[in-house]
Amino acid sequence: MAESTSPVFDAQKVTVIYVLGGPGAGKGTQCSKLVDAFGFCHLSAGDLLREEQNREGSQYGEMIRTYIREGTIVPSHVTMKLLENAMAEEMKKKTGDGWVDGKGRFLIDGFPRKLDQAIGFDDTVCLASLVIFFNTSEDVMLQRLLERAKTSGREDDNVETIRKRFRTYNEQTMPVIEYYRKLNKVAEIDSTAAVEEVYRAACATVTNLFS
Numbered sequence: 001m002a003e004s005t006s007p008v009f010d011a012q013k014v015t016v017i018y019v020l021g022g023p024g025a026g027k028g029t030q031c032s033k034l035v036d037a038f039g040f041c042h043l044s045a046g047d048l049l050r051e052e053q054n055r056e057g058s059q060y061g062e063m064i065r066t067y068i069r070e071g072t073i074v075p076s077h078v079t080m081k082l083l084e085n086a087m088a089e090e091m092k093k094k095t096g097d098g099w100v101d102g103k104g105r106f107l108i109d110g111f112p113r114k115l116d117q118a119i120g121f122d123d124t125v126c127l128a129s130l131v132i133f134f135n136t137s138e139d140v141m142l143q144r145l146l147e148r149a150k151t152s153g154r155e156d157d158n159v160e161t162i163r164k165r166f167r168t169y170n171e172q173t174m175p176v177i178e179y180y181r182k183l184n185k186v187a188e189i190d191s192t193a194a195v196e197e198v199y200r201a202a203c204a205t206v207t208n209l210f211s
Contacts, residue, residue: 011126011127011128014103019132022166025136030134030199041090044109135191
């Protein structure tokens with residue numbers, strides 16, 4: 001029988017909050033505000049994948065590019081490794097409140113997008129403390145993404161890929177949210193409202209976790 005391995009990071013010391021919501025739900029906007037308020041390190045799975053696909057000599061670059069273009073989910077082992085490496089880097093260099101004596105606090109945005117990623121990351125990298133789920137309608141998300149597309153330069157900000165991303169999200173990411181809901185780890189926030197109103201709700205959720 002294979003030996004069970006402990007996660008790389010101890011959840012007693014390292015706080016991981018997953019930030020989930022459909023494309024355009026406002027995850028990135030809220031994460032940047034929470035970083036300032038609570039001293040988090042914000043890791044975006046999507047940004048890490050986009051950086052890796054453009055990194056010279058990357059063994060995963062072409063594969064990542066294909067998955068992103070199709071609006072589908074990059075294999076779990078790739079995303080998990082990129083996140084683990086990024087967390088280890090931050091643990092070495094960050095200081096200040098929440099970052100002493102081997103402690104750390106991470107907001108991981110846009111991950112896990114499938115149930116196997118959730119279970120794999122919890123088991124091998126770090127057990128998540130909480131999921132913040134920003135929920136809004138597809139109409140709202142579509143309008144936000146089309147607005148962002150005017151300036152983002154992202155190849156996945158077009159109507160055809162956005163529709164594929166919504167479908168992938170509904171089929172594969174909603175079961176992740178349901179899984180954590182059963183563990184009483186989900187804080188759902190309506191992100192249709194104005195940015196500041198959504199932020200106040202998110203702040204209250206995080207304050208409650210740390211109190």
